Amino acid sequence: MPFYHLKSEPFWELRAKDCEDFHDKTKMKSLNNLKAVVNHARLEQGLAVCLSNPSDRQRLYDYLVWRYFTRSNQQQQEGIKDKVASFVDKALFRMWRDFWELRVA
Incomplete structure (x- = not known):
């Protein structure tokens, strides 16, 4: 299950029920x-x-579709690449900044 295997990713945290099976892959x-x-x-x-806006x-x-699912249309990729890359860079920076500020606080 992808959700379980992504449990160590820093952008979310799975919260277990009162159950020991959570740690058993x-x-x-x-x-x-x-x-x-x-x-x-x-x-x-x-x-x-970010997701609430x-x-x-x-x-x-659009970025995720472009990055992981659109490979057939080179012109389409180039057209949105710069716009989306700039947004993602800024969004990821804000996300990590907020994440680390919460950790430090």
């Missing part, structure tokens, strides 16, 4: 098992702010 092979042990996920504050959310969506 062999039990995370289905969505039902994941639902049984995970209560919710907590997003990093900067990412949550419709314009920023669309730009992030």
